[in-house]
Amino acid sequence: MVAVRKPKLAVWKFSSCDGCQLSLLDCEDELLAVADAVEIAYFLEATRAQVKGPYDVSLVEGSVTTPEDIRRIRKIRKQSKVLITIGACATAGGIQALRNFNRVYDFITAVYAEPDYIETLATSTPIQDHVPVDFELRGCPINKYQLLEVVNALLNGRRPVVPAHSQCVECKAHGTVCVMVSQGTPCLGPVTQAGCGNLCPSVNRACYGCFGPKEMPNTASLAGWFGDHGLGPPHVRDFFRSFNAGAEPFRRESEAHE
Amino acid sequence: MVEPDRKDPPIMAIDRDGLDALIQCLAHDGYQVIGPRVENSAVVLGPVAGVADLPKGWTDEQAGGHYRLVADGRGEDGALFGFTLAAQGWKRYLHPPRTRLWQAHREGRSWRVEAEDAAPRYAFLGVRACELSAIHVLDRVFDNGQFTDPGYAKRRGGTFIVAVNCGRAAATCFCASMATGPKAEAGFDLALTELSDSASARFVVEVGSRAGAAVLTGIPHGPATAADIAAAERAVANATAQMQRAAGGREMVDDAAGVLSRNVEHPQWDKVAARCLGCGNCTAVCPTCFCTSMEDTTDLSGDVAERWRRWDSCFTLDFSYIHGGSVRRATASRYRQWITHKLSYWHEQFGTSGCVGCGRCITWCPVGIDITEEARTLAESEGRT
Known part of the structure; x- marks a missing residue:
């Protein structure tokens, strides 16, 4: 390859379990090659070292659930040439989008002793609801080979x-039956969209829909x-209300069976 | 490779030990023997090392969107080929789901390209008559005189085929009305008919090629008796009878090609689209659906590039994606494309129907969409107007 400046990669976290970021660290055999090919400029899950923006590529994990999240994702978008969302939270709102079907205040009062300290939005929404996204990678978690x-x-x-x-x-x-x-x-x-590597069906289990709706799902x-x-x-x-409950086709179908 | 003899060879018989010897003999000759075996909840094709690997005592129950393995209840006397069709056919060996076509390595300012040319030598054990027809349909697609797919030609050219005639039809079978079965007529090296009603568990053997004759000399066999031959004919006649529509069986309508070509616009397309999942199962299990997409990959450094070919399906949105978008956005247009190609303009393209009547698309469609019923609905609507 011609010697050029390495692209700056940033990995951001919103409301999520960190599992998708771990998929990047889970690349093991390929991780050194990735680290060689890009400059990891911001990735708190892996390193405290932080390089200021702008960034060539931002990988965004997690959904938007607080007013602060909205401010932060807009700032990240401004600093990123390419923004890729990774995982069901970032692409569909994640499992926490179950709150969208209920009153979030009921959850807060059930969980927290001082609910008034909690500042949160009524819904958990995907990144694309707030800023333009260049590519979305599905999965709960994402598949490391797809990443x-x-x-x-x-x-x-x-x-x-x-x-x-x-x-x-x-x-x-x-060849799975x-x-x-x-x-x-x-x-x-x-x-459901393919891409997980046929994890559940290949061990004789049904698909849970971790990768969200396929194109034009019936x-x-x-x-x-x-x-x-x-x-x-x-x-x-x-069935339709799990990791991708907030994905539009799944949301609509689940609401048809209320 | 199959080269027919000039005169009809005598009909022979082998027992189960003979069949076991046949498998060993083929393996010894360097073939990778692929045959039916039970895995999870179905008969599937995979490597077989002997008769013990075959699905003894298993039969199947099939209907639209429904498959169940069922014990034939005969214990040690259970048939080895009492099932009808494995969940997927031989296509996955001759035309694999993913194939690397070439790999390119950067060398200075140019590239060194290496084509894939390794091809395993397969012996297929238990090819049904409809599947044999399907292989001949694929031959016309991939090796038709005008175009040759080198990978397919190589895999296919080395293949030894042991056909097995059907003694029973599943409820989804309709090969008799497609004139592709249930008896294998040509294109095999050896063809077996299992005499499942015989206590001695014998197979009547027809020799279809010199290679088949040569293999047979190496295993214990003897001439078939007149009673054996009559029993084999009865078995096949039984399967044929089970497919008669008048007897509750399944048939493709007459002139399906004409029916489809005359009904490009029809309200039925929207009705079937309401059920169709657009999942692509039918095209994957169809023994003649051959469409693929190319995938280009690179390693991180960009110094190694690969081109892969993988099965695709006319039911995916990407399949008809050209500049500006997908041509067939509606599921109705995708289903119409599939069935019309399969039953109608395949004739114009390849001189044969693309459907061989195996019924796999009916069984393995999760919602049981039925190619014979869809064609019949269109045909009967013509009668009404």
Whole structure:
């Protein structure tokens, strides 16, 4: 490669469990190569050293749940050439978006002795609701190979290979037998984006939808199947209401079974 | 590779030990023997080392969006090929889900490109008649005189095929109406018919090629008796009878190609789209769906680049993505594209139907969309007007 200034990479955290940031540290075999290819300018999960912006690439984990988050993400956006959201929190609001279906004040009073000290928003929302996002990487957590692929594609000026098709495509490519057809097990695979590496189906379990809705998911048809196979409305609702509860197609389908 | 003999060879018979010897013999000859085995909740294809690996005593129950393994209840006498079709077919071996086509290494200011040319030598054990037809359909796609896919040609050229005729049809089978089964007529090295009603568990063996004849000489076998041959014919006749629509079986409508080409605009497309998940399962399990996408990857340094080919599906939005967006945005247009290609203009493109009547797309569609019913609905609507 021609010797050029290494791109400055920053990793930011919002409301999240840090699992997606850990996926970057979990790259083990490839981590030294990544550290060699980019300047890790801001990544508190890994180092206290901080380099000031602007940044070439910002990876953003977590959802927006406080007024301060809104101010911070706007500032980060201004300092970043490319902003990539990583994980279900940043792309759909995460598991904490369950608050969106209830009154957040009820949760606060149930958990905290002094609820008045808590300043929080009524909803947990994805980063793209607040600032323009250049690319989103799905998953709860993200898949480390997809993360490497995106970093890699950016460094080499090519399109990342991150298909938006269903988990079923991944099952069939792996030779995994469909649990819906062969066992009658309710599965979110047909409406969920591929990319996890076929984790659950390959060990004979249904898909939980960690990667969120695939392109143009037919959630109504799948919900119809759930109903035909004995799931009552609360169960159908709960199927669509987990890590990606706030993703629009899943939110709408879950609300249709209230 | 299959080269038919000039005269009909005599019909032979082998027992289970003979079949075991056949598997050993093929492995000894350097073939990787792929056959049916039970994994999780279905019969799947994978490496088999002997008769003990085969799905003895298992049969299957299939319907739209429904597959169950069912014990045939005969214990030690259970049939080895009492099931109909494995969950996926031989396509994954001849036309794998992911294939690296080449790798390029940066060398100074230029690149050194290395093509992939390793191909395993497979022996396929238990190829059904419809699947044999499907392999011939794939041959026309990948090695048709005008175009040759070198990887496919290499994998296919070295393949030894042991066909197994069907003695029973699943409720999703309709090969008889597609004229592709249930008996393998050509294109095999050896074809077996399991005589499951016989206490001695024998197979009638037809030889389809010189390679098949040569392998047979190396394993214990004898001439089939007239009774064996009659029993084999009865088995196949049973499967044919089970597919008759008048007897509750399944058939493709007559002139499906014409029906589809005349109904490009039809309210049924929106009805099926309301059910269709757009998941791509049908195209993945279809033994003739061959569409792929290319993926280019690099390592972090940019010094190594690779081109991969992976299965794609006309049901994905990306598949029809061209400059400016996806051409087939609506699920209705994607389903129409698939079934119309499969049943209608495949004829114009490759001189044959793209459907062989295996019924896998019906079974493995999670919501049980039925290619025969969709075609029939269109055909019957023509009758009404």
